[in-house]
Amino acid sequence: MADGTFAVLLLVAGLADMRANHCGSASGCLGRTDVTPHFAISAGQVLERRAQPAGEVYLRYDTGRMTGPFGHAVGFSVGEHGEAWLGYGATWRTDFGGSPFFTELHAMPGLYANNGGFDLGGPIEFRSGIEFGWEAPNGWRVGLSYDHRSNASIYDKNPGIETVQLRVSVPLK
Numbered sequence: 558m559a560d561g562t563f564a565v566l567l568l569v570a571g572l573a574d575m576r577a578n579h580c581g582s583a584s585g586c587l588g589r590t591d592v593t594p595h596f597a598i599s600a601g602q603v604l605e606r607r608a609q610p611a612g613e614v615y616l617r618y619d620t621g622r623m624t625g626p627f628g629h630a631v632g633f634s635v636g637e638h639g640e641a642w643l644g645y646g647a648t649w650r651t652d653f654g655g656s657p658f659f660t661e662l663h664a665m666p667g668l669y670a671n672n673g674g675f676d677l678g679g680p681i682e683f684r685s686g687i688e689f690g691w692e693a694p695n696g697w698r699v700g701l702s703y704d705h706r707s708n709a710s711i712y713d714k715n716p717g718i719e720t721v722q723l724r725v726s727v728p729l730k
Contacts, residue, residue, distance in 0.1 A: 563685035564664035571649040574626040594621030601722030612637040640674030678714035696728030
């Protein structure tokens, strides 16, 4: 799954969730709610289609604000060859029937600097992906994430990269 599939899944799942669980509330379909903000750090492998795998560290801040079913997040990553990405976007999360297990989708447009690392075609790059995880009773989360980054063919060159990471997320309240 790549090339925007996760972004489409986020939109479809979020809109279905909005209709089923948010539109009947007094604040409306896109009502704002506060949730516990989280700070996450991830580490893993960037897999570029035509090069050797490389390490990456990814920091993400989930703001603690939701608009309907959609969360807001800011992300920043640095790869072992100096490439860096900074973005802001939406998340959508669902739990598995009251269990501590969850899945979360994210889609974030951002700015990318290859700094001698992977050439993704230009400075505007979109990151979308999925995480499967477990949340402890104290709010700490551990998950395995997979995401795709590319420029959605807005530039002539669009090789795209995938990232597989282990993520630990800490509640900030």
